[in-house]
Amino acid sequence: MEPFEPAIIAFVCNWCTYTAADLAGTSRLAYPKNIRLIRVMCTGMVDPQYVIKAFLEGADGVLISGCHPGDCHYINGNYKARRRVKLLKEILPRFGIDDRRLRLTWIGASDGIEFSHIMGELVEQTRELGPMLPDLKMVI
Amino acid sequence: MTQAVSIPIQDHDLLTGMRSFLTAIMEKSGIDAILVPARLSVKNRIMPMLISDPACLTEADPLSPAFPVNAAQQLTRLTRQPAGGRLAAVLRPCEVRAFNELVKLNQGRREDVLIISLDCPGALSNSDFRTFADGYDSLDAASRAFAATAFSSAPAGDLPEVTSACRACDHPVCDGGDIGIERFGDDQATDPVARAHTESGQAALTGLDFPPPQAPAEGRKAAIQSILAVRRRYRDGMFAEVAEATNTIPALSTYLADCVNCYNCRGACPVCYCTTCVFSTDTFRHEPFQYVQWARRKGEIKMPTDTLFFHLTRMAHMSCACVGCGQCTNACPNDIPLSDLFTYVARHTQGAFDYRAGLDINARPPMNGFEEEEYPEIVGL
């Protein structure tokens, strides 16, 4: 049997984590292909419904990643994201979505190396959790 | 300033006593219109009515177990901008809480409205109420029969059971408005007390010629404690059942299996605060190829789609503001026990932020703020 390859949706902010991903790329640092980056202008615009939709479509993990505290291009979007992630971590695990499937990280624009390291770690941890919805047919 | 008055009741006729009290409030406290549950002129049914002629208060029925809508929604229509007159509203405690939540979101104002709340013995679902009311010659008779035993410790006889949300409600007390009418511990030997909880409540009571409270209602505290104990026990059991029944995504889908995406639950929810819900927009009118692609990928998809997505999103959007009124269940044409599920989630989301929806008008809704340093455990792998 093929080893389980998790699919991870990552909402990354334009100014920090996306720039870090770009830096990782231009520095020729590898990171697993399991991660699908979705660039958003700010983590503060990630409505909880984006995360919920990703899980219901079968994502095995969701990452939201933005600027370090104090560095948000829009001053406080990352603080809002932190509250929403806390909120979702209260809701989703009640319905069997493991708390560790949803992550929030701060990765700054110059952290290309850290970006590739964290992505590798995230994929490993999510792989251990196994598939989110083995029978996708259940999802409506 | 008057803190409290007693509402004189003749021949145990609480309903007439309440009507006289409301009439006095209207006439003596300069109220131009009052939003109050009242009998429809066309049929034996109760709806919130906006009454400007005090003579119409003979139709008012603040004791009825009917709870067709959470009137907080209607009150925002009247208060989102100055209405050009002074208003009063008679609300259940969960309606006051819902209104407070909407005021915090700038969808209503408390300044121009005098809120009168009553201790609440619970309400009937719409269908139970219709059956109950139709068993009496008049709505007044039905309300009197309900009110006579609603607060007594004696078994309720053949009265129908109040809703699950009411049986689980842990704040049925009338202290959230400007004036509260106290009925817990009501032994029908003493007249009910109307107590001011704000300055505008005091001002309104000061203008009335009502006698001071007869004796401090001693039984009240104990009565509240004992009803809360019963309700908490029910609620804990109910939450445990919901938790068990919904602990996986397939289990949650099973719980919501009868849902047809009519969104009545959202429309009836007083704290689904958006003027246009994202689920009513074209965002969810997917391209035809999209549906087919989903069906191909999954083998089959239920139409309408996005049912679970809708409910989970609604939880994320409004559970911090859920006041436990039960109107979502009441509105569901397919008898899904939605308020059991939503109050269960709400308890945990509100608990996580140390917030209780609607109780403190000055407490900031959790999603409307942040601290620079908080919840470090949320960040990182």
Ligand code: SF4
């Ligand atoms: S979710 Fe249901 S119980 Fe909660 S406030 Fe809305 S209608 Fe009331």
Ligand code: SF4
């Ligand atoms: S479900 Fe969300 S978007 Fe829709 S009305 Fe409620 S809060 Fe607004």
Ligand code: SF4
């Ligand atoms: S009212 Fe009932 S059927 Fe309609 S959307 Fe809500 S849960 Fe579904």
